[in-house]
Amino acid sequence: MPQFCLEQESFFAFKINYLLTSDYYIFGTVYTFCMLFNSIDFAFYFIIVTVAYFLLPHRYRWILLLSASCYFYMAFVPIYILILGFTIVIDYFAGIYIEKAEGKKRKMLLICSLIANIGVLVVFKYYNFLNESLGYMLNNAGYQNPVPYLSILLPIGLSFHTFQAMSYTIEVYRGNQKAEQHFGIYSLYVMFYPQLVAGPIERPQNILSQMHAKHEFDYNRVVSGLQLMLWGFFKKLVVADRLSIYVNSIYGHPELHNGSSVAIASLFFAIQIYCDFSGYSDIAIGCARIMGYDLMINFRRPYFSKSISEFWSRWHISLSTWFRDYLYIPLGGNRVPKYRVYLNLMIVFLVSGIWHGANYTFILWGALHGFYLLCGLQFNKLRSGFTHRLHISSRVNNLLSIVLTIILVTFAWIFFRATSIKDAFTLVTNLKTIGQVPFLGDGISNMAHCVLAIALLFMVEYKMEYLSDRFNLLTHKIIWVRWSFLVISVFVILLFGVFSGGQFIYFQF
Amino acid sequence: MNQSVVVFIKRLFLFMALLIVADNIIGYGLETIYFGQKKGQFAQTTFSIDNTTQDILIFGSSRAVRHYSPNVLSKALNMSCYNVGRDAQSLPYYAAMQEAIFTRYKPKMIIVDVNNWELAPGEAKYEKLSILLPYYRHHPELAPYLKQSGQWEGIKLLSRTYPYNSSLFILAYNFLFANKLIADEHGFAPLTGKMTSAMLDDYASRLKLNSQASAESDKIIDRKALNYYRQFLANTNTHNIKTYVVISPKVLKEPLDARNKLLKKIAQEYPNVKFIDFSDDKDYNMMYGKFADVFHLNNEGAEEFTRDLIPFLN
Structure with a gap:
């Protein structure tokens, strides 16, 4: 009889659950609070915090929001609040001293602050990965790795709030932002709960001033914030979590599935990750808007992009602009020889891959995008000449460009989603059998739900992209038209959504 | 109070009232359609929970639904029989169904079809209990099972529409094409068609790869599922x-x-339980002509298997 490991779930699921939950003893019952936007727990939290926010006088609101944000973060792994506290204290004082200092001292202070932030990232996110890589190299050379592994869990949203904190000290150093003197407000800048764990990664110029400003209850803002949240819930519950059922069944057993199944699952994943992440951003932006804060737009319908470079101007905008401002331009940007431009772009995409996670799959994903972009730059003229010579109309050309971009991006997502490089290559190899009858997952009904979800998403996104001045049901002058649309939207979510509380993919970054 | 706050609160209440009314109307309509079905898997589950009185009950997943012919068993054992299996379900579902049925009556014999993958870790088997949501209002004994998918399930169930989440397509199809649905034979719904040797070869190569990849994880057991099995x-x-x-x-x-x-080891702990393993049976291994797909026997294979099972039950 083999020795069994009695585990309720796989280690990965266990890890995620541990990351996302905290137990509280209330009136004799243990409640596990899980502060995901798509949970009932968050619905209660959001209502209480928002009502209290408008009831409180302006001067106490930062205390409420900071306490609420601490609670929000501590609902995941309470002890990790200390990591946030550490970076907040470092960067708060760094900002003040950088502003006062001059010359080399100023630069030294910035470097110290950046090292502290990156140090936290390295220890909690990359240490084991680097150690594993070192161990692999030493093993190949016939040595044993003497460096021990750390058994720590990745703090949720670490890369997001670390990057936001770093943008503050850099902007103070550059003189674009005054150092924040109010410790509570600065803490809130890093910890503001709607965007704490998955962005948008804000800039101090945009958000700090808003944290000082007084926000009155504004009917139109509240309504539009709620509508944006509803759209975010649709994307997450109806599209992302529905498609994830099929995607997980294929990517969970890559060796079992043929090319058609892999192709469908990869396309579904491309849509899933977009809806999962942009859904989160919509809910975050909606939440903040209700309270009077304007967060930056994070997505602009990226799958309507006609090239990879356009894709990156529409996908995870807060991160791509972060890399542009704080990495690409300091490396020389476009004002260097062509080979250096290419090198800079490749560096940015490799770093972007590493930012996403400590795994070679992410590095390869970043490298692929870098490669796509370089090819795009290299062959752009050739391509336009080709379409011109073949007399391809601009409409057909645009459509072909969109389809090609989707195919390239979807192919790259295989590496992003696969759990290992080996799995990724198994999936890519399986693509050879594209054309065989695909696996239907949980049956034709689930597939029909997937198709419906994608069709609804496409209709709305197409309208937003190309027909922005038509069919504006949410702003229709007749209230019953607006309300009917909202009621139908609620019931679409209720009837077609997945309510098993799946976590957001980008939380792990 | 700010005038816009008053307007907002008024409209919010009105909107909530509209949602509640719509929820009750839509929920009532779906409930009527759901419980009015005479054929299909929803009707089979409703019958299993509310109307079974048979001597023998067969529990299990799609492999139970497709493999055990109640007619053959009834004839051979001279006992009435019903197949309460359900596609894509697992141990928690069998336990829930048993609990709901036992509140009415106790059968004389139970056959439960199990598989190694039912003890594999994973939340899907608990999430799939949501197919029992329509019965929540009239079967409080199912509540502990339904709450497996979340502690706030009770709050979600305040909605009358929510229990029909994700079942609208099947519900609509069964309602619109009721005449085209094939009636099951006491819960038995065999598959037609035959596997080909190419399908078998393909499956064999994939199974080999999968086994290599899962060799370690095979030793990890879902404790909760194991408890349901014991229960x-x-x-x-x-x-x-x-x-x-x-x-x-x-x-x-x-x-x-x-x-x-x-x-097997756990089954042997109970004196009333007998464990029968056909997974290694030479009459079926590699006999792809008896299978409709890699997981299920076809109608001929199912009839043959049910007959082969009878000597073990006597």
Whole structure:
């Protein structure tokens, strides 16, 4: 009889659950609070915090929001609040001293602050990965790795709030932002709960001033914030979590599935990750808007992009602009020889891959995008000449460009989603059998739900992209038209959504 | 108070009232359609919970639904029989169904079809209990099972529409094409068609790869599922019901069988339970002509298997 490991779930699921939950003893019952936007727990939290926010006088609101944000973060792994506290204290004082200092001292202070932030990232996110890589190299050379592994869990949203904190000290150093003197407000800048764990990664110029400003209850803002949240819930519950059922069944057993199944699952994943992440951003932006804060737009319908470079101007905008401002331009940007431009772009995409996670799959994903972009730059003229010579109309050309971009991006997502490089290559190899009858997952009904979800998403996104001045049901002058649309939207979510509380993919970054 | 706050609160209440009214109307309509069905898997589950009185009940997943013919069993054993299996379900579902049925009556014999993968870790088997949501209002004994998918399930169930989440397509199809639905034979819904040798070869190569990849994880057991399995058998033991835990035929013997051994070991702990394993049976292994797909026997294979099972039940 083999020795069994009695585990309720796989280690990965266990890890995620541990990351996302905290137990509280209330009136004799243990409640596990899980502060995901798509949970009932968050619905209660959001209502209480928002009502209290408008009831409180302006001067106490930062205390409420900071306490609420601490609670929000501590609902995941309470002890990790200390990591946030550490970076907040470092960067708060760094900002003040950088502003006062001059010359080399100023630069030294910035470097110290950046090292502290990156140090936290390295220890909690990359240490084991680097150690594993070192161990692999030493093993190949016939040595044993003497460096021990750390058994720590990745703090949720670490890369997001670390990057936001770093943008503050850099902007103070550059003189674009005054150092924040109010410790509570600065803490809130890093910890503001709607965007704490998955962005948008804000800039101090945009958000700090808003944290000082007084926000009155504004009917139109509240309504539009709620509508944006509803759209975010649709994307997450109806599209992302529905498609994830099929995607997980294929990517969970890559060796079992043929090319058609892999192709469908990869396309579904491309849509899933977009809806999962942009859904989160919509809910975050909606939440903040209700309270009077304007967060930056994070997505602009990226799958309507006609090239990879356009894709990156529409996908995870807060991160791509972060890399542009704080990495690409300091490396020389476009004002260097062509080979250096290419090198800079490749560096940015490799770093972007590493930012996403400590795994070679992410590095390869970043490298692929870098490669796509370089090819795009290299062959752009050739391509336009080709379409011109073949007399391809601009409409057909645009459509072909969109389809090609989707195919390239979807192919790259295989590496992003696969759990290992080996799995990724198994999936890519399986693509050879594209054309065989695909696996239907949980049956034709689930597939029909997937198709419906994608069709609804496409209709709305197409309208937003190309027909922005038509069919504006949410702003229709007749209230019953607006309300009917909202009621139908609620019931679409209720009837077609997945309510098993799946976590957001980008939380792990 | 700010005038816009007053307007907002008024409209919010009105909107909520509209949602509640719509929820009740839509929920009532869906409930009527759901419980009015005479054929299909929803009707089969409703019958299983509310109307079964048969001597023999067969529990299990799609492999139970497709592999056990109640007519053959009834004729041979001279006992009435019903197949309460359901596609894509697992141990928590069998336990929930047993609990709901036992509140009405106790059968004389139970056959439960199990598989090694039912003890594999994963939340899907608990999430799939949501198919029992429509019964929540009239079967409070199902509440602990339904809450497996979340502690706030009770709040979600305040909505009358929510229990029909994700079932609208099947519901609509069954309602619109009721005449085209094939009636099951006491819960038995066999598959037609035959596997080909190419399909078998393809499956064999994939199974080999999968077994290599899962060799370590095969030893990880879902403790909660295991408890449901124990609970199911203990309940039959309490009521002294003759019970057969069966692993029905497979087209290929799976290389990893650690979980099967555990299922067998636990079954042997109960005096009323007999464990029957067809997974390694030479009459079925590699006999792809008896299978409709890699997981299920076809109608001929199912009839043959049910006949082969009878000597073990006597």
